[in-house]
Amino acid sequence: MHAILELTRGILIKYDLIVALALVGAIMWISYWISNQLTRGRLHGSAIAILVGLVLAFIGGRATGGENGLADVAVFAGVGVLGGTMLRDFAIISTAFGVDVREIRRAGPVGVISLFLGVVVSFIVGACVGYGFGYRDAVSLTTIGGGAATYIVGPVTGSALGATKSVQTLSFAVGLVKAILVMIATPLIAKSIGLNNPRTAMIFGGLMGTTSGVTGGLAATDARLVPYGAMTATFYTGLGCLMGPSIIFIVMRMIFG
Amino acid sequence: MAIYGVALLAFCTIAGMVLGELLGWMMQVKANVGGVGIAMLLLIGLTESLRSRGKLPMPTQQGILFWSAIYIPIVVAMAAGQDVYRTLKSGPMAMFAGCLVTAICFALVPLVDRLCPVTSKAVSADDQATNSEKS
Numbered sequence: 001m002h003a004i005l006e007l008t009r010g011i012l013i014k015y016d017l018i019v020a021l022a023l024v025g026a027i028m029w030i031s032y033w034i035s036n037q038l039t040r041g042r043l044h045g046s047a048i049a050i051l052v053g054l055v056l057a058f059i060g061g062r063a064t065g066g067e068n069g070l071a072d073v074a075v076f077a078g079v080g081v082l083g084g085t086m087l088r089d090f091a092i093i094s095t096a097f098g099v100d101v102r103e104i105r106r107a108g109p110v111g112v113i114s115l116f117l118g119v120v121v122s123f124i125v126g127a128c129v130g131y132g133f134g135y136r137d138a139v140s141l142t143t144i145g146g147g148a149a150t151y152i153v154g155p156v157t158g159s160a161l162g163a164t165k166s167v168q169t170l171s172f173a174v175g176l177v178k179a180i181l182v183m184i185a186t187p188l189i190a191k192s193i194g195l196n197n198p199r200t201a202m203i204f205g206g207l208m209g210t211t212s213g214v215t216g217g218l219a220a221t222d223a224r225l226v227p228y229g230a231m232t233a234t235f236y237t238g239l240g241c242l243m244g245p246s247i248i249f250i251v252m253r254m255i256f257g
Numbered sequence: 258m259a260i261y262g263v264a265l266l267a268f269c270t271i272a273g274m275v276l277g278e279l280l281g282w283m284m285q286v287k288a289n290v291g292g293v294g295i296a297m298l299l300l301i302g303l304t305e306s307l308r309s310r311g312k313l314p315m316p317t318q319q320g321i322l323f324w325s326a327i328y329i330p331i332v333v334a335m336a337a338g339q340d341v342y343r344t345l346k347s348g349p350m351a352m353f354a355g356c357l358v359t360a361i362c363f364a365l366v367p368l369v370d371r372l373c374p375v376t377s378k379a380v381s382a383d384d385q386a387t388n389s390e391k392s
Contacts, residue, residue: 028330057336061340088332088335095325118362126354178359237289238289
């Protein structure tokens with residue numbers, strides 16, 4: 001019996017990507033069943049599936065102490081490949097096929113406005129919270145503000161400005177809270193913020209900026225909106241990394257010295 | 258053949274990422290600037306031009322459509338790979354800052370939508386009604 005278990009384990013580790021496909025398929029099936037039976041379709045199946053994914057990530061992280069959620073469990077390592085940057089970007093880009101170009105052109109200007117607004121507002125909110133928690137120097141406040149933009153902008157800004165390691169880690173955590181919250185909350189509040197058309201999806205992508213949050217949240221709301229949100233969100237992290245250590249830091253230094 | 262569609266998608270992805278990286282390098286930013294967005298625009302442009310010349314048969318399209326159909330499961334896998342445990346353990350400040358910035362940005366969506374005029378003649382009857390109310 002023990003030998004059979006070991007043998008199976010060996011196969012599961014060798015075929016990790018295939019295991020991930022089977023696992024995610026099972027998660028989707030259970031989630032859509034729950035959605036139909038228990039919520040009568042009110043809570044979208046994909047929203048439940050993302051939630052299940054996050055819960056599994058929590059369990060995996062606690063069990064292994066690693067940084068990659070469930071993917072740190074050897075037999076589920078394929079989850080990291082399937083949900084990693086490469087295949088994620090590949091799949092996001094494929095959603096652009098069949099997109100209405102006129103919608104993008106029409107919402108282009110307002111998308112750019114929401115991008116700048118989203119970056120600036122995030123830095124301000126992050127810096128204010130940092131100030132409230134006792135940080136007083138412009139470097140730390142800008143870094144925490146960057147984390148409030150996305151979990152990439154924070155550490156990139158921090159290392160450019162020479163922030164301490166603990167502040168950089170903190171800014172990363174702020175960004176991760178935002179990404180996860182956007183994934184969970186978007187389907188719940190989509191109706192109340194009018195998130196049901198390409199135009200608001202592009203505004204949403206520009207304001208939120210976190211690619212994982214935006215694409216996950218929109219997928220759980222209405223998959224047709226994903227390409228529009230992704231289109232603006234993809235420029236956000238670059239813009240944040242550009243503005244953070246430069247113009248925003250200069251302004252912060254003028255205020256906090 | 259389906260592989261033609263997959264290969265086209267792969268080409269757009271690589272080209273978009275290279276251009277995004279180049280853009281970041283030119284702006285002296287340590288990040289990819291809009292790589293995914295550029296790749297999306299490339300894909301839209303190339304498929305449109307192929308379609309208009311009748312060179313986008315159904316099997317080729319299916320090579321692309323498979324990936325957009327598998328997109329949500331990939332996002333679920335992405336969620337399962339997040340560092341949720343450490344995030345929940347990171348303390349009140351990260352939680353508070355993350356929640357506050359998310360809430361404020363959510364609230365800004367309808368605001369930006371309303372304040373920025375629709376830049377097209379094809380305004381829906383609904384929008385015209387709200388515009389005339391303002392003026």
